[in-house]
Amino acid sequence: MTDEDPIVAALRAAGCVFAEDEARLLREAASGDELTTLVRRRVDGQPLEHVLGWAGFRGLRVAVDPGVFVPRHRTGLLVDQAIPLLSPGDVVLDLCCGTGALGAAVAAKIPVELHAADIDPASVACARRNVPRVYEGDLFEPVPTALRGRIAVILANVPYVPTEEIALMPPEAREYEVRVALDGGDDGLTVLRRVAAEAPGWLAPGGHVLSETSGRQAPVALAVFRSHLSDARIVEDDDSIVVIGTKQGRPGPKSGAAPGVKTR
Structure with a gap:
């Protein structure tokens, strides 16, 4: 033996x-x-x-560089939901991009004009190893103004852990990932509210913004998206929940639910 x-x-x-x-x-x-x-x-x-x-x-x-938010497999649902909403050549913005994994995964499936942004300098440096056109700053602040009204899809994997619950996260996350990538404010939806409020000015008519959220937060996140966008819905599978908001205008293509995926 x-x-x-x-x-x-x-x-x-x-x-x-x-x-x-x-x-x-x-x-x-x-x-x-x-x-x-x-x-x-x-x-x-x-x-x-x-x-x-x-x-x-x-x-x-x-x-993935030290300190940078590690892409979660569950967030693949966000990628899966974004791809059918896009056509070749569309503009995509990966917001709160971390490593840029979401944008990279979308661009690997469909040829889009990809842009990304993050407030954390280490994340920006890391993302630039994975995708082109990465900007450093707070949400939309560093994004070129030439993109206003042109973006077909915003991938906004915003931080959504309530501040007081960060201490309950596994040590791998709370000790080794930058806090700004985790901390969603008092109820976990502070950054999502800002994205929902600013997204319509950046989206093309019929464009979409997608964000991951939790089951507990989903009803409020949906209401927030509906207060700023013409339509919003929730898509979920066994591992993840994504809220999708749509700007009024020419509707984009819609996909049927994949096996194991529910829409509400």
Whole structure:
């Protein structure tokens, strides 16, 4: 009987549920002393994606720098809902972009004119490794004014964790991801309200803004979108909830619900 793989044992002792898979990825990334350093960083609690320097998202390998928000697999629903609303050449804005993973995933499926923005300098630097045209500043403030009234889809994966609940998040998030990417204000909807209020001025007629939210927040998020846009709806699957708002004008293409996806 052979001894257990020491890296797997160390990762498992640190609470890594998928210790075998993580050990394989770490060995693929480095060897010798460098591998030892990577394992130590992971055992100390750093997100695997920060340790590896990348995250898998919608079939892409997205660069992820230390401190930057790690793209979640559940947010793929937002990408899936955006793609049918677009035509080749449309303008897309990935707002609160983090790594730029959402915009990159959309652009990988359909040739769009992609722009992105984030307030966090480290996130902007990281996103520029993944997508072109990334601007640094608060929400729409750094976005070129030439895009006003031209954007077909705004991907706004805004922070939506209520401030007091950040302390309850897993250490990987609260200790290693920039707080501005997590903190949604008192009820978690502060940034979403700002996006909903400003989006109509940037959207083309019939354009859409999409944002992830939680089940508890969904009714309020829907009401916020409806107060600023001509139409809004909720789409959800087993893992995620997306609110979609539409600006009045020529309607864009609509998609039927995919298996496991509900609309309300």
